[in-house]
Amino acid sequence: MEEKTVELTEEELVEQARIRREKLQKLIADGFNPFAKTSYRLTARSGEVKGNFDAFDGKEVSLAGRLMSRRIMGKASFSHIQDDNGLIQLYVRRDDVGEDVYASFKKDYDIGDIIGVTGYVFKTQTGEISIHCNRVEMLTKCLHPLPEKQHGLKDTDIRYRRRELDLIVNPEVKKTFVKRSAVLAAIRGYLDGAGFLEVDTPVLNTLEIGAAARPFKTKHNALDIDMYLRIETELYLKRLIVGGFERVYEVGRIFRNEGMDAFHNPEFTTVEMYAAYLNYFDMMDIVEKMYAHVAEKVCGTTDINYQGTEIRLGGKWARLTMKEAVKKYAGADYDDWKTDADARACAEKLGVKVEEGASATKGHVLIALFDAFAEDKLIQPTFIYDYPVENSPLAKRKEDDPAFTQRFEYFICAHEFGNAFSELNDPIDQKQRFVRQVEQKRAQEPNSNAQVDEDFVTALEYGLPPTGGLGFGVDRLVMLLTDSPTIRDVLLFPTMKPKK
Numbered sequence: 388m389e390e391k392t393v394e395l396t397e398e399e400l401v402e403q404a405r406i407r408r409e410k411l412q413k414l415i416a417d418g419f420n421p422f423a424k425t426s427y428r429l430t431a432r433s434g435e436v437k438g439n440f441d442a443f444d445g446k447e448v449s450l451a452g453r454l455m456s457r458r459i460m461g462k463a464s465f466s467h468i469q470d471d472n473g474l475i476q477l478y479v480r481r482d483d484v485g486e487d488v489y490a491s492f493k494k495d496y497d498i499g500d501i502i503g504v505t506g507y508v509f510k511t512q513t514g515e516i517s518i519h520c521n522r523v524e525m526l527t528k529c530l531h532p533l534p535e536k537q538h539g540l541k542d543t544d545i546r547y548r549r550r551e552l553d554l555i556v557n558p559e560v561k562k563t564f565v566k567r568s569a570v571l572a573a574i575r576g577y578l579d580g581a582g583f584l585e586v587d588t589p590v591l592n593t594l595e596i597g598a599a600a601r602p603f604k605t606k607h608n609a610l611d612i613d614m615y616l617r618i619e620t621e622l623y624l625k626r627l628i629v630g631g632f633e634r635v636y637e638v639g640r641i642f643r644n645e646g647m648d649a650f651h652n653p654e655f656t657t658v659e660m661y662a663a664y665l666n667y668f669d670m671m672d673i674v675e676k677m678y679a680h681v682a683e684k685v686c687g688t689t690d691i692n693y694q695g696t697e698i699r700l701g702g703k704w705a706r707l708t709m710k711e712a713v714k715k716y717a718g719a720d721y722d723d724w725k726t727d728a729d730a731r732a733c734a735e736k737l738g739v740k741v742e743e744g745a746s747a748t749k750g751h752v753l754i755a756l757f758d759a760f761a762e763d764k765l766i767q768p769t770f771i772y773d774y775p776v777e778n779s780p781l782a783k784r785k786e787d788d789p790a791f792t793q794r795f796e797y798f799i800c801a802h803e804f805g806n807a808f809s810e811l812n813d814p815i816d817q818k819q820r821f822v823r824q825v826e827q828k829r830a831q832e833p834n835s836n837a838q839v840d841e842d843f844v845t846a847l848e849y850g851l852p853p854t855g856g857l858g859f860g861v862d863r864l865v866m867l868l869t870d871s872p873t874i875r876d877v878l879l880f881p882t883m884k885p886k887k
Contacts (some may be wrong), residue, residue, distance in 0.1 A: 403532040403872050411528050421528035427451050427503045434472025436508055437516050443508040449474065450518065451503040453555065455533075459493055465517075468502060473558070476517040477504055477542060485522045492523055499529030547881050560876075566685055567865045567877055571638065573684040574658055574861070577677045583634040583660055587625035587817050590616060590640065597824035598780075601644040601651075608777070613836070618640035620659045621781065622857065625810060627845045628661050636660035638861070649873040650802060653882050655863040665855035667782075667793045670807040671770050674797060674857065675704055678768070678864075693800055693867055696766060704768040704797070709757055712771055717760035724749050742761055750775025750790060764796035772887040780820040781807035799867060805859030812854065814847035 403839035414421055431448040452470035463480040481489040483506075496502070506520035533558050534540045546553040546560075553560050575585065591614045595602055600613040620639040627635050629717040642654050662669070664762035682689045682700045689701030710721045716739060724730040730752035734741050741747040741755045753775055765771070776784060782792035811817050821839040828837040875881040 393724040394781065398530060404530060407518055407528070407530050407532075410497070411530065414495060414525075414528070419525075421500075421525045427526055430651070432472045433470050433475035436475060436518075437473075440510070440516050441567045445507055447505065447507050447521075448518065449503065449505045451501065453529075454496060454498055454500045454502055456498070457498065462489075464492070464565065468504070476511070476515050477506075477523075478509075478511070478517050478519045480520075483519070484523050488523060490594050491525075496525060497529060497532075499531070499533045500525055501527040501529070514669065526832060543875075544883075547875050548883055548886075550879055563869045563871060563877060564879060565866075567861075569685045570681060570865050570868060571861065573681040574640070574677065576604055576684070577680045578636050578658075578660060581634070581673070582845075584632060585638045586624070586627060586632075586637055587633050588617075588620050588637055588639070590642075591720060592617055594838045594840065595836045596622075596723050596840050597821060599828070603644045617859070618643050620657070621856065622840055622843045623815070623844075624659055624661050625851060626843065628663055629846045629849055629851050634661070649875075650866075652862070652874050652878055655874070655878075657858055658861060659855055659856070659858040661856045663852045663854050666809040666853065667772065667795055667807055667855055670855040670857045671704075671706070671772075671795060671797075673770075674770075674805060674807070674859075675702075682817045682868060684743070687835065691868060693870055693872075696800065698799060698867070704770055706770045706772065708773040709753060709771055709791075710773065711776070712761040712765075713753055713756045715761070716764050719756055721749065721753055724752075727752075732775070732813060748775075748777060750777035755780055762798060762803075763801045765801055768797060768799050770795050770797045779808070780824050781811055781817075783811045784816075785815075790882070799820075802863065804863050804867075805857060807855065807857040810815045810854040810856045812847060812851035814844050817847055818844045 393856065415528065427449075429449055429451060431443065431450055432824070433450065433452070436443045436448060436450075452468035455467045455469045455474060457464060457466040462482070462599050463478065466477040466479060467474045479489065479492060484492070493780060502523050503521045503526050505517060505522040506518040509517060509519050511517055534545075534552055538547055540553055540556045546557070579585070591605070591607070593612060593614055595604075595615050596618075598618060600618040602618050605614050605616065606612075607614050617639070618641060620637045620641070624635055636658060638656065640654060640657050641657050643651065645651065647653065679689045679701045680692060689699065689700050691700065714720050714755060719728040719733050719737065724733065727748050731741065731745075731747050734747075734752045734755060735760070737756065739755050739759045741751055741753045754777070757771070761771075773785065773791045774782065774794040776790060776792050776794075779792040779794045782794035785791045785793055794807065796803050796806045798804065811820070818839065821844065825837045825839055829835050860881060862877050865871070866874060869877060871877050
């Protein structure tokens with residue numbers, strides 16, 4: 388009789404769970420508590436044994452894992468357990484483990500139970516590396532049948548809600564999160580090597596800033612004040628540059644009370660970094676080198692495949708100003724617009740609606756045309772730089788063209804992956820932009836409590852050196868390097884609406 392994970396109806400699932408609980412009660416009544424163990428001494432893992440058979444052949448080892456299949460053959464059985472490294476076969480014989488243990492193994496154990504085994508390593512006649520067990524014991528009873536394993540757990544709603552089951556029955560999922568950890572290690576390795584210091588800044592803020600992103604609001608009972616989960620780590624990090632740290636970065640959890648789609652989750656992870664005495668072109672160089680370093684470390688190559696498209700992360704990336712991109716892809720020349728009305732007329736002619744309507748400036752129109760015509764053409768890594776001041780409240784203006792800022796974003800596979808500035812360090816200009824930002828937010832959201840961050844402005848008044856800053860999403864980078872189509876595939880527990 389062969390047992391493995393199988394597809395069951397809802398009624399069968401309920402019945403199987405009932406039977407497993409009955410087995411649990413019988414075990415306890417017989418004096419054995421399958422949840423009593425506090426530890427189990429391991430001397431090897433499946434990957435070590437299978438990867439270095441010659442060193443283990445004939446030697447006794449102790450392993451533990453989840454029972455994933457079982458083939459009962461009278462006085463002997465073949466099974467598989469799954470540990471952190473993968474699957475390994477067990478050979479369990481009555482004469483080796485004892486009649487009582489073997490009887491219990493046949494009737495009390497279920498697929499999904501976590502067991503410990505001791506035995507010697509050998510190869511079967513078919514060449515499969517296995518453990519010939521002389522001891523078997525139950526470490527934890529599984530009270531629910533596992534999802535069908537042969538075809539994997541396909542229902543995405545269940546996969547995201549019950550990630551633990553997803554990890555048990557879909558081995559590729561585990562590889563994604565091992566890679567995610569490697570991505571973070573590679574990022575830290577590159578930045579640490581480049582002289583950046585990793586820091587931590589507050590997640591809870593005492594004010595809602597004027598940025599377009601909507602925050603989550605909470606209450607601090609002891610202080611009797613409203614607080615807001617951070618929507619960025621930028622302002623605290625730049626205060627550290629004021630304080631004398633020349634290069635800092637933070638791997639930070641960010642929270643935005645906004646929509647959800649394949650590239651957005653309400654909580655996500657970013658890396659923000661700031662370097663004194665560098666500008667936005669220097670930050671482009673850092674991005675190119677860092678992404679090549681991370682791809683090489685994690686994937687072994689800088690040429691990767693994302694959803695069927697070959698992406699080249701190594702070497703120099705394409706660079707276009709936003710004006711150049713709009714001219715190239717929309718056929719509209721910013722320099723031909725003498726007035727804001729000319730710009731709005733151009734947008735109307737091209738069938739693009741500008742959100743600001745009759746108050747739209749040339750900068751607003753340029754941004755709208757870029758979004759409409761250029762962004763979806765940027766497949767290979769591309770820097771788009773020199774953004775209008777209208778949507779860049781924290782970036783330094785260009786000296787030779789103050790309508791634009793020293794800002795860039797970079798795009799891969801038609802999606803924005805990061806954002807960088809030559810940071811605005813003029814406290815007077817910054818205060819004015821913050822005030823306008825707050826006014827706009829309150830106009831759009833009358834109930835908003837948006838305020839100017841006066842502490843940050845005061846910090847700037849003490850002097851922020853010329854500084855380059857960069858922020859990018861870790862989740863999107865992991866998506867790229869694991870060929871994952873949605874952000875939910877690279878978040879262990881993505882945000883889900885609770886089921887009633």
